[in-house]
Amino acid sequence: MTVYDHLWSTEETRALLDDRARTGSWLEIIAALATAQAELGLIPEAAARDIAAHARIEDLDLEAVAEQTRATGHSTLGLIRVLQRELGPEGRAWVYHGATVQDVSDTWTGLVMQRLLAIARRDLAEIERSLRELAQRHRGTVMLGRTHGQPGLPITFGFKAAVWAAEVSRHRQRVEQAEPRLAVGQLAGAVGTQSAWGEHGPELERRVMARLDLGVPDTPWLTARDRIAEFMTLLALITGTLAKIGNEVYNLQRAEIAEVSEAPSPGVVGSITMPQKRNPERSEHLGTLARLVRAAAGLALEGLVVEHERDGTPWKAEWDFLPRACAASAVALALGGELVAGLRVDGERMRANLEAQRGYVLAEPVMVALAAHVGKARAHELVHAAALRGQQQGLSLREALAAEPAIAEHLDLDDVLRVERALGAVDALIDRALEP
Amino acid sequence: MTVYDHLWSTEETRALLDDRARTGSWLEIIAALATAQAELGLIPEAAARDIAAHARIEDLDLEAVAEQTRATGHSTLGLIRVLQRELGPEGRAWVYHGATVQDVSDTWTGLVMQRLLAIARRDLAEIERSLRELAQRHRGTVMLGRTHGQPGLPITFGFKAAVWAAEVSRHRQRVEQAEPRLAVGQLAGAVGTQSAWGEHGPELERRVMARLDLGVPDTPWLTARDRIAEFMTLLALITGTLAKIGNEVYNLQRAEIAEVSEAPSPGVVGSITMPQKRNPERSEHLGTLARLVRAAAGLALEGLVVEHERDGTPWKAEWDFLPRACAASAVALALGGELVAGLRVDGERMRANLEAQRGYVLAEPVMVALAAHVGKARAHELVHAAALRGQQQGLSLREALAAEPAIAEHLDLDDVLRVERALGAVDALIDRALEP
């Protein structure tokens, strides 16, 4: 493991995606293929037994595979040749019979997608749980709603968390709907027709996939990469949402705002030049990871345009971007989980920041209340003018309104300037968002 | 309509998206809002009647709206002011009460997504129908399968069409699953809490959406743009597949291949300098359109990171990319439909191109047949060597194999070199792909 691998991958994804893991998984597919081929009489049983016994990553010289891969310029021949060294004559003769690189690599990709979706399902559920809890706990924690970076009207922090929870919940639904489409393997042969196995092809494919706990695809997808593109855009959607939450925490953690903050991590040093620093590390990194995944999703969408019966240009790009994006997404899910589970919410500071606006963020409810008396258009004019005047003269909104008889005569200012009055349907909206 | 508008939009999408159409739709939303507000006692009934009667694009001075929009620097105030000119005092006072720009613009976006998904559903169904017909008709039309741009093994054109049909069918499923998530509007108010309407907010929203035949969202989505991102990636998936089909036709229509060709369009001139030219215009343009939609999808994914309770930077980008991408996607769907419905398939040329390979694309079946006698590894060696030798000496594969006793003694060359023998499970795979 290199110095910065932990920034870009989790232990779980390294154990799924690194050289050894991928090769080990390919060997399992090769063994499953041989076993099923023997069952159907396509290769001798002894060959299958030999292959199944030796197609094990533990016995494999990975350096030799790498060296043979470079020597042959072929993506699986290196592996086959090194594996053959372990095999007896029958196994050697029949290993990987009729299959192509993409059979093993696409089936592995199917396994990877299946695993990643399981990780996503698990982590998104955990994140949603944390967010729902924040929504309930801070249902009444009033804070500034901000639009265009400026104070708008009050909201509650629970409302913000509920909106996040609903977005995460929609992602869970998307993952669930996509899973059966994506978690499939493939045995296609050279051009998709399962040419080497004659009429046995479909049954062979069914048996191999059953052994691997993978779905059987509706058609060969050698050059139908919509699954890859859907998977990658799904990861981009999920990590994009996590980056949004991270960005919000980053901004609300600013010293000048200080309404929420990341839980400090034991042992972590913020800065070597500035000893006082505590940085929103997770939040920032969520932004980085989402960008990487999004760029990869763009490549996957470009890769929809595949030519003929195999096309190396988009396909080999997948070799690069898909594992990286899986790894980065897993980091984002883990960081996102930590972030929301440990989030510190400072309700007092929230109210203080709200009050520092001296009432001006309550201009809308005042206007609405006034509209009942003078109509909305006139109310807007009056309140707008009073607000401007008040701001120029350094008054609070209450003072500014009181100074304008055309407003003050209609309203009980104490009542209309209560923050709670400005929260609209916030409670009902939280309930609606958190409906199971 | 400008000189090249037909390249980037269809009549249907212009009638949905152009200035007049959008403004007209916004007026309908404004009218629905007023009517529902009156029902709930939020504004006077007379005001609602006045607004509903005059919020009609036919009566609106669009130039004046444009001018007022520039003058106020506000996205809806121009429209409101010009509309107010038509209204009596009550309507004037209560129009657009408590709503923000995003209420009307996001609700309109919901309507646009709903309409586009309906267009996609219709056109994809038609395209799938054409492809299934091609698959059945050309189930036995043998042709070269090509990998890495080089002759591989034989396939049939019906198989290619069936793989396309299955991909289109998956898109139809995606559209269906996404539709209920996407076809929703929104009444959120300034910061998402429906602040101006108090406890009436949720019911008001429900009524307005019912009037517009739109779904009610689970939460306000002012800054939860996963719907937009999902919609845009869906368009990118669909247009990517269409571009793939276009690219395939473009290549198979090359004069040197000439296996398929676009139906000629009456009146169309290929080239003014080269009078003999007939270009694959639709196929090429499908590639162009897919790129534009894909770039837009990237912007939508970037736009997931939205700040606080409204964030102009990603939101205003939607104003630019979403309508364009809808229009371009509709063109792609229309062209894709024309392309596959009119596709000319030259089965004779396909067989001729296959035969021009002098048997070498049948090397795999020979190898498989030989493997039954000498094992796969040895068979690969022997056939590989014979094929190389034959190619160097200008022989056909049959001649090359016949010259090698270690091969010839085991095989009936007439039988193993029949093209049909090399087609694997093509028939069963077509059936599987076309299952309803």
Next chain:
Amino acid sequence: MTVYDHLWSTEETRALLDDRARTGSWLEIIAALATAQAELGLIPEAAARDIAAHARIEDLDLEAVAEQTRATGHSTLGLIRVLQRELGPEGRAWVYHGATVQDVSDTWTGLVMQRLLAIARRDLAEIERSLRELAQRHRGTVMLGRTHGQPGLPITFGFKAAVWAAEVSRHRQRVEQAEPRLAVGQLAGAVGTQSAWGEHGPELERRVMARLDLGVPDTPWLTARDRIAEFMTLLALITGTLAKIGNEVYNLQRAEIAEVSEAPSPGVVGSITMPQKRNPERSEHLGTLARLVRAAAGLALEGLVVEHERDGTPWKAEWDFLPRACAASAVALALGGELVAGLRVDGERMRANLEAQRGYVLAEPVMVALAAHVGKARAHELVHAAALRGQQQGLSLREALAAEPAIAEHLDLDDVLRVERALGAVDALIDRALEP
């Protein structure tokens, strides 16, 4: 002009890029071609005179051009046919002799790039002037430097402006270096060989470009689109920098920070629901525009992969993205100019925000001063511990340091805690950045 055109284009770019402008410019190219062809004896002089006299946008029925363009499915034949209606028999016979669509469209693109680079040069110069002035004026206006969104060490606002100015200055250099490569036209004929004009081709091209004040390219660039890609990435670089400045203003204008603000625009209404709002409209929109231009730059880079001697897929994409990106960039340059020219800087608030940090942002200079006595590593430990303790106990940094004899015995706290002492080489760095 439609309702929101002003968001995406300037008057200058509409006058360069809209339907009428483009068609007018194409007519000028057609006239220049005819005139030069007559000079070289390639067409009759009378034909050239006729063409030059009538190839005027004022006389052209643009609707008819659009209608004929759709009918022929050809990009220039509609224009040629409508133009021919105005011409006598000789002009009619010889108009656009030997040229293809790309000759006129690429030459126009050359003119557009030339004009845009001129606009960029002019606006960047003006922006740099404003930034240099800000740098000089606020050379000593101390403020918080922020890293990872958290208070770091003090800087001055002049330093920030000087860093911006240097970045803008590098863009001016890039524009200058690129201009001679980009501001070229093309006369290539059908496949790039100037086939219709025989040996006269190069001289004809030279004369046409001279008439248009454009450079002559080193080779035909029908399928060498590096110029387009370079131009687009240059626009993306420039608008990216402007978006950065906008984003900084957006954040520093937050009510909780309030250190700078955009100049208010007369007549502009911030919000119809929240009458008190004043939004950083320009800053936000700079972010939007940069995204659009960046997405277009991605398309241009993709478009480098062009096939054979003409390739409609990437080329037609240029028709969509290049004019839009030019228009958006011009808006960004104009807004950027307004933003920095009118920027309001609140030095008092800057100092207040700095002081609100209670000295903790001066920990580094304390550490450096202490390091002279106890070594850097030990100094870091001591100051880090004192800072943490002080923050936990609610002390200022001065109080926390004074309470730690191992620190206090070595330092004159009044001296080491002067903000000016923490500014490093800020003055020299500003001077270096502003060197002419």
Next chain:
Amino acid sequence: MTVYDHLWSTEETRALLDDRARTGSWLEIIAALATAQAELGLIPEAAARDIAAHARIEDLDLEAVAEQTRATGHSTLGLIRVLQRELGPEGRAWVYHGATVQDVSDTWTGLVMQRLLAIARRDLAEIERSLRELAQRHRGTVMLGRTHGQPGLPITFGFKAAVWAAEVSRHRQRVEQAEPRLAVGQLAGAVGTQSAWGEHGPELERRVMARLDLGVPDTPWLTARDRIAEFMTLLALITGTLAKIGNEVYNLQRAEIAEVSEAPSPGVVGSITMPQKRNPERSEHLGTLARLVRAAAGLALEGLVVEHERDGTPWKAEWDFLPRACAASAVALALGGELVAGLRVDGERMRANLEAQRGYVLAEPVMVALAAHVGKARAHELVHAAALRGQQQGLSLREALAAEPAIAEHLDLDDVLRVERALGAVDALIDRALEP
């Protein structure tokens, strides 16, 4: 080295960019810093000597660095701590005094950019040399020019190569102009002001950069990332051109065209299922690599929007994409060099493919010749009609023209149908492109 590293990196770039190489280079920067600090009296000379003596990758426990990096969550503290184990008390106390992560990482990035530009300069020069040679050798090798994938007019292969050479030459010019802007390091300190070194900052920076043979930047660029974006777009431009050449070879190598082919690589196996295959491996992979670099360039352009005085989100993305893009670009340059140096050109097949068009690609020169007699418009009509008729009747163009008296009476068909007559100014254009 893992199984597929050779697909994504070269030996040269692994030796520049891998964990060990990067850390080694960081240590050199740390040593240079210490030495220059001692020269200026900022740290004790003994400390500098100690640091310079031990800051060597050979002595470093890289696993321990990785472990400490994870433990501290800080990007350089792990390295510093492990280095300190080797140092005496003075060295330990003063190592990395006043510098931040970005000082060492950006300076390293400057070194990487410098090295990559040198590789690009070298490889592009070699590629241009090969292309110029191809252009000269095949100046008269006639072949089909193709537009929209269809036969257009004849060109020569030398012309195609000359257009490529000119594009590569423009890239060389771009690299040369960018180099002084990009090959700079940075000593900025915590917020860019060189705060820890007082007035010595600029001189310290000058000395460190002189030791490293790097330029001194005009200003700190902690949050001015236009250099990164420019560098990455330059790599995208270069690899885009290489992908274009690769794509052209891929298509011209199609069995049905077979005009050029990649040099076979000794030992390389095309396919294990199809023994006869020889694939355009380099050409395809150039397409893959260009996509990866282009996606990275998009991230770099996004990264222009950096916040305040340090911003982890875009910066950490650079850590991922910049080294990868450098490595991929180096592979592309190497493959591109091999491709053009070894390209096999089959002039006979080129002429055969041209002649297979039966004269129709000479319709333009016929039209031009006829235009001298009947005007261009009438000539277009006549030739267009004759060509269509001929194609329908299965005639050659010569036969079709001979059958139309209104054409035949004006022309010497033997003369106007000579291929060489249709080549326009091809010779002069090659000369112009190859001008030094």
